[in-house]
Amino acid sequence: MPETTELSPQYSPTAIEAPLYQEWMARGLFKPETRRSDDPFVMVIPPPNVTAQLHMGHGLNDTVQDVIVRFERMRGRETLWVPGTDHAGIATQNVVERLIAKEGKNRRDIGREAFVERVKSFVAETGSTILEQLKAIGCSCDWSRTRYTFSPEMSRAVREVFVRLWDEGLIYRGHRVIHWCSHCLTSLSDEEAEHTEHDGHLYHIRYPLEDGSGHVTVATTRPETLLGDVAVAVNPEDEPKQKFVGKRVRLPFNGELIPIIADEAVELGFGSGFLKITPAHDPNDFEIGQRHKLPAPLILTPDAKLADLSLEGKAGGRVPAELFGMDRFEARRVMVEQLKHLKLLDKIEPHRNAVRHCYRCDTIVEPRLSDQWFVKIRPLAEPALAAYRNGEVKFIPERRGREYEQWLENIRDWNISRQLWWGHRIPIWYCDACKTTKAYREDPSSCEKCGGALRQDEDVLDTWFSSWLWPFSTLGWPDQTPDLERFYPTDVLVTAPEILFLWVARMIFSGLHFMKQLPFHTVYLHGTVRDTQHRKMSKSLGNGIDPLDVVQLYGADALRFTVINGLSVGTDIILDNTDLEATFASGRNFANKLWNVGRLVLSHAESLSADSGPRPAASWPLADGSKLALSDRWILSRLDRCVRETTDHLERFRLNDSTGTPYHFLWDDFADWYLEAIKPRLYGDEPGGDVARAVAVHCFDTVLRLLHPVMPFITETLFRKLPGNADATIVLAPWPAGDRNDTAAEEDFAFVQALVDAIRVIRADAGVKPGQTVAASVAGLTAKTRASIDAERVTIMRLGKLSSLDEAAASGPGGYGVLPAGASVFVALSGAIDIQKECARLGEECSRLEKQLSALEAKLANEKFLAKAPPDVIATEREKRASWAEKIGTLRAKVKALGC
RNA sequence: GGGCGGUUAGCUCAGUUGGUUAGAGCGCUACGUUGACAUCGUAGAGGUCACAAGUUCGAAUCUUGUACCGCCCACCA
Numbered sequence: 001m002p003e004t005t006e007l008s009p010q011y012s013p014t015a016i017e018a019p020l021y022q023e024w025m026a027r028g029l030f031k032p033e034t035r036r037s038d039d040p041f042v043m044v045i046p047p048p049n050v051t052a053q054l055h056m057g058h059g060l061n062d063t064v065q066d067v068i069v070r071f072e073r074m075r076g077r078e079t080l081w082v083p084g085t086d087h088a089g090i091a092t093q094n095v096v097e098r099l100i101a102k103e104g105k106n107r108r109d110i111g112r113e114a115f116v117e118r119v120k121s122f123v124a125e126t127g128s129t130i131l132e133q134l135k136a137i138g139c140s141c142d143w144s145r146t147r148y149t150f151s152p153e154m155s156r157a158v159r160e161v162f163v164r165l166w167d168e169g170l171i172y173r174g175h176r177v178i179h180w181c182s183h184c185l186t187s188l189s190d191e192e193a194e195h196t197e198h199d200g201h202l203y204h205i206r207y208p209l210e211d212g213s214g215h216v217t218v219a220t221t222r223p224e225t226l227l228g229d230v231a232v233a234v235n236p237e238d239e240p241k242q243k244f245v246g247k248r249v250r251l252p253f254n255g256e257l258i259p260i261i262a263d264e265a266v267e268l269g270f271g272s273g274f275l276k277i278t279p280a281h282d283p284n285d286f287e288i289g290q291r292h293k294l295p296a297p298l299i300l301t302p303d304a305k306l307a308d309l310s311l312e313g314k315a316g317g318r319v320p321a322e323l324f325g326m327d328r329f330e331a332r333r334v335m336v337e338q339l340k341h342l343k344l345l346d347k348i349e350p351h352r353n354a355v356r357h358c359y360r361c362d363t364i365v366e367p368r369l370s371d372q373w374f375v376k377i378r379p380l381a382e383p384a385l386a387a388y389r390n391g392e393v394k395f396i397p398e399r400r401g402r403e404y405e406q407w408l409e410n411i412r413d414w415n416i417s418r419q420l421w422w423g424h425r426i427p428i429w430y431c432d433a434c435k436t437t438k439a440y441r442e443d444p445s446s447c448e449k450c451g452g453a454l455r456q457d458e459d460v461l462d463t464w465f466s467s468w469l470w471p472f473s474t475l476g477w478p479d480q481t482p483d484l485e486r487f488y489p490t491d492v493l494v495t496a497p498e499i500l501f502l503w504v505a506r507m508i509f510s511g512l513h514f515m516k517q518l519p520f521h522t523v524y525l526h527g528t529v530r531d532t533q534h535r536k537m538s539k540s541l542g543n544g545i546d547p548l549d550v551v552q553l554y555g556a557d558a559l560r561f562t563v564i565n566g567l568s569v570g571t572d573i574i575l576d577n578t579d580l581e582a583t584f585a586s587g588r589n590f591a592n593k594l595w596n597v598g599r600l601v602l603s604h605a606e607s608l609s610a611d612s613g614p615r616p617a618a619s620w621p622l623a624d625g626s627k628l629a630l631s632d633r634w635i636l637s638r639l640d641r642c643v644r645e646t647t648d649h650l651e652r653f654r655l656n657d658s659t660g661t662p663y664h665f666l667w668d669d670f671a672d673w674y675l676e677a678i679k680p681r682l683y684g685d686e687p688g689g690d691v692a693r694a695v696a697v698h699c700f701d702t703v704l705r706l707l708h709p710v711m712p713f714i715t716e717t718l719f720r721k722l723p724g725n726a727d728a729t730i731v732l733a734p735w736p737a738g739d740r741n742d743t744a745a746e747e748d749f750a751f752v753q754a755l756v757d758a759i760r761v762i763r764a765d766a767g768v769k770p771g772q773t774v775a776a777s778v779a780g781l782t783a784k785t786r787a788s789i790d791a792e793r794v795t796i797m798r799l800g801k802l803s804s805l806d807e808a809a810a811s812g813p814g815g816y817g818v819l820p821a822g823a824s825v826f827v828a829l830s831g832a833i834d835i836q837k838e839c840a841r842l843g844e845e846c847s848r849l850e851k852q853l854s855a856l857e858a859k860l861a862n863e864k865f866l867a868k869a870p871p872d873v874i875a876t877e878r879e880k881r882a883s884w885a886e887k888i889g890t891l892r893a894k895v896k897a898l899g900c
Numbered sequence: 901g902g903g904c905g906g907u908u909a910g911c912u913c914a915g916u917u918g919g920u921u922a923g924a925g926c927g928c929u930a931c932g933u934u935g936a937c938a939u940c941g942u943a944g945a946g947g948u949c950a951c952a953a954g955u956u957c958g959a960a961u962c963u964u965g966u967a968c969c970g971c972c973c974a975c976c977a
Contacts, residue, residue: 007936009936009937011937011939177975195973195974202977218977219977220977221977222977265975265976265977266976266977267976267977269976270976270977271976271977275976275977276977277977278977282975282977283975284975284976284977285975285977286975287975351977353976353977354974367975397905399904399905399971399972400972402903402904402972403903403904403971403972403973406902406903406904406972406973407972407973410973410974497971497972500972501972501973532911532912534969534970554939565925566912566913566925568913568914570905570906571906571912571913572970573912574911574912574913575912576911576912582926582927583926585925585926585939586925586926588939589925589926589939589940590939591939592937592939592940593936593937593939593940595936595937595939596936596937596939596940597936597937598936599936599937600935600936600937601936602936603936652916654916656913656914657914660914660924660925663924663925664924671936671937672941675936679935682935683935760942760943761943761944763942763943764930764931764942764943764944765943767931769931769932770931770932770934770941770942771932771934798934801934848921849921852921859957859958862957862958863957864956864957864958865957865958866957867957868956868957868958869919869957869958870919872919873919873958876919877919880921884921
């Protein structure tokens with residue numbers, strides 16, 4: 001056998017994948033410059049955190065993108081998939097802080113500058129790990145355009161955006177209660193503080209009245225904050241309580257005297273009707289406090305310990321010595337005990353409420369009064385909302401669009417300042433001399449107004465304040481680069497639904513605002529990877545699957561196929577981390593099947609080119625129909641149907657169907673039927689081998705292309721073994737077209753299949769040994785069905801393991817099968833047949849059909865059905881009735897003949 | 901509290917505008933060393949399509965209700 005067609009008998013993915021990837025890169029196949037077109041297809045990767053290690057979430061996300069981009073590349077479009085990483089402010093800072101904690105230090109010991117340097121060197125060491133891992137699963141990114149959200153270029157874009165928003169009056173300093181993470185020691189945006197429901201308690205606490213006339217009872221979930229209370233409020237509509245308004249109560253523990261006020265924010269009918277007001281530690285209370293011009297004492301340190309602080313410069317003495325420095329939850333426990341002793345605790349009710357958690361460390365977020373930078377969001381959100389409502393941006397699945405819409409309708413200003421050291425420093429400088437505050441594109445040396453010394457804001461920007469610019473900052477903005485010109489806007493954004501608001505929506509804001517164009521027209525949001533208990537795969541649960549393990553064991557193609565094949569639109573993907581063998585069996589088995597089909601086809605492909613010169617163009621033997629056997633016409637028609645459907649599925653992002661369609665074609669139609677049908681021709685037992693080889697090669701070549709997006713490595717390997725393809729690459733091979741629709745051939749071959757199936761069933765039921773041949777007769781043929789049998793006589797004989805096949809009425813002992821179009825088949829089984837069993841089998845089938853038929857006849861006798869159902873439905877039902885009746889007739893005749 | 905999904909074979913899921921004998925993969929059973937493949941082949945078992953009512957000639961598919969599961973949003977302490 002010539003060397004070019006030689007494939008190792010054993011499919012071993014690890015041997016082929018890595019070298020192929022290197023070669024693809026060396027040839028620059030993933031660079032848009034490799035093939036220019038007028039309609040580039042562009043995607044930007046959701047940048048993984050720079051400290052990340054590849055997990056199944058990436059495995060899924062990046063495979064989906066690769067499938068899409070490879071599909072578009074094969075369709076002839078110039079493609080660009082921009083890779084990169086995110087500096088991930090909080091997450092990365094936490095990682096490095098943990099590292100230096102092992103050295104017994106914290107970041108303040110080291111100092112800001114040194115700490116930032118430390119993080120930078122950490123990132124320099126490990127930052128490319130994840131990108132290298134993406135190569136192992138075959139991602140066809142243009143690595144020459146790799147970006148990083150904290151590179152100097154990105155920093156310039158961030159500065160530009162900040163200054164522009166500042167100049168437009170869309171950035172302001174806000175004094176309000178924000179979400180504070182006492183572990184990460186920073187404020188968070190609304191989106192970074194996630195709600196979780198908790199079973200908590202509602203504590204009813206007595207506040208004694210100043211005049212000694214009794215007490216009022218407040219209801220709270222957070223007793224420890226009472227030290228920061230500045231009032232008790234009742235609803236003005238709450239008549240019985242109006243007599244308390246204007247009086248004062250004395251706070252337990254610190255004896256502060258606070259007024260009772262009336263405010264309509266107090267919900268009627270909730271709790272005790274008395275609301276304690278803690279302006280510095282509750283956003284509602286802050287607003288009530290503002291309305292009543294109350295102070296706002298802070299009574300918690302940044303790391304959530306009781307202490308006396310105040311932004312108002314007042315207060316002090318609110319936290320008694322015995323509680324000072326105590327953690328908030330410990331304080332709650334202690335204070336509740338104390339209140340019990342003091343007989344100031346009326347009752348504790350169970351109470352379920354939602355508490356916000358830090359999305360990075362899961363610590364319960366503390367509402368905290370502070371000064372932060374905000375982006376005025378409505379002016380940005382309105383156009384983004386309009387774009388959705390106009391249908392300019394589409395979400396898959398659609399319901400995610402409704403979530404997007406709902407979020408935009410209720411959106412609030414975006415807190416963009418973080419009290420971290422790792423991130424883009426806020427480009428605001430203060431002049432203490434002339435009291436100006438200004439945003440600068442370039443670091444200023446002195447105040448441009450008075451020449452005085454400047455002081456830069458200490459905070460850094462939210463990580464998402466750089467990633468929201470990703471679709472254009474990666475292309476060179478704010479410069480008008482050729483890339484920006486050519487590749488913006490991008491086409492499809494593929495990501496997980498978790499970051500719809502954090503990232504996707506904001507990219508739409510920034511794209512519309514700074515580029516005046518949507519950053520992409522389609523947002524594809526795939527599900528989450530979960531284990532068999534439907535828990536999200538995570539490091540902490542230890543239920544993850546390392547994609548690289550899977551690549552090592554079964555290959556990237558098997559991984560990719562399994563994941564994509566299991567990915568229905570809008571559903572999560574469930575994988576069993578305890579049984580990788582079973583989990584990835586579908587992908588591995590299919591790759592193996594493909595490989596072996598390849599071995600068969602390719603071993604004959606070489607003689608094709610030897611016999612017929614260069615491999616025939618797609619027009620042959622397709623144009624010369626006269627030489628095609630029925631099976632050839634059938635498989636070519638099936639193939640083109642498969643091409644059309646696969647294309648359609650990919651266009652509609654029905655990714656599981658896009659793999660399922662060629663899977664079934666390759667396995668069920670091509671391998672199980674066609675290859676078996678042509679073996680006699682392939683091996684020279686029958687004439688027409690050249691045509692069979694040509695058709696087989698054409699089908700195989702085509703299905704390889706259809707599978708290339710999902711299984712890039714194996715398809716490339718097999719593709720190059722096709723005659724004349726030694727130097728070709730499937731990466732840039734044209735996507736096939738499928739115009740043929742030979743319904744006559746499909747119908748005729750289906751009859752052949754039904755005949756073979758019937759014979760096989762009879763054999764299996766009678767327990768005929770696989771090696772033993774039997775004689776079969778068919779009856780009730782029409783000219784058409786007779787022609788079909790004649791056309792594929794050899795196939796039927798082979799697959800039915802027949803010694804003879806003639807047209808005759810049934811006689812003697814044997815098995816009986818009913819075929820479409822009034823035909824029937826009889827297999828003579830002298831002696832071998834168990835009459836009892838055969839009678840039972842036929843009787844069963846007969847009664848099943850009779851039951852169906854009587855239901856159908858009732859339907860056809862129904863006047864209303866005849867009057868209202870569409871004519872084509874009625875016609876179909878009548879055809880069914882005729883064919884079933886015919887089947888029953890032949891079955892009955894057989895039953896009678898057998899003397900059952 | 902507001903909004904939105906889901907419930908189909910042991911498991912994971914298809915089922916596109918209501919008309920099929922309700923499908924696939926994995927798993928399971930029986931048989932099989934047939935000129936590529938035992939990571940395979942052939943045959944097969946397995947489902948009252950969550951439950952109830954309704955619309956319709958006809959419902960897994962549409963409507964309403966119930967139960968359970970899940971997602972998004974949320975300043976009733």
